[in-house]
């Protein structure tokens with residue numbers, strides 16, 4: 001019995017004390033580490049772009065509306081299942097490329113659940129790294145969180161109706177201007193700011209795999225419906 005007691009005391013000294021020290025060290029690190037970790041999130045440079053439905057080629061889907069920068073404008077594409085109606089409700093929606101989730105909230109209004117993802121890619125014509133945002137609107141469910149890194153083809157949600165406002169479809173945008181976020185007011189309707197999603201994806205279908213991630217700009221969106229994003 002006395003031996004047992006001594007053993008427990010030894011256990012205290014050898015295991016519990018260092019464990020306690022470790023615990024306080026972790027608390028200390030937790031208090032100071034996030035500020036540096038969050039300062040510059042990094043993303044992998046995209047190795048190519050795929051379509052966000054019918055992975056990877058939009059198989060069994062069609063574009064019911066395309067990009068139109070002139071009035072009546074439509075700043076992206078509407079993707080529907082070939083079977084029509086709400087047959088595509090709940091179908092998976094995929095990130096079109098590697099990136100980091102910059103927004104994922106139910107902003108209600110005409111949008112509903114919206115996910116935005118920021119991608120880095122090396123433009124083969126200039127050799128420089130550029131950024132582009134992709135937007136996925138009216139989602140039934142979101143399975144991505146702000147700050148989360150995603151891969152090309154990773155599911156980020158499902159096709160929805162914006163809570164019954166529309167027949168089920170995916171509203172999909174791509175923007176060269178990474179300040180737009182949810183506020184399209186005052187953004188010039190030009191191809192400097194917007195990309196034609198199908199054109200862009202087709203052009204950058206496959207890019208060289210690069211192993212060094214790049215720092216991604218954050219804090220570029222204005223708050224919308226009380227949500228700021230990454």
Ligand SMILES: [Zn+2]
Pocket residue numbers: 065074076077078170171172
């Ligand atoms: Zn639309």
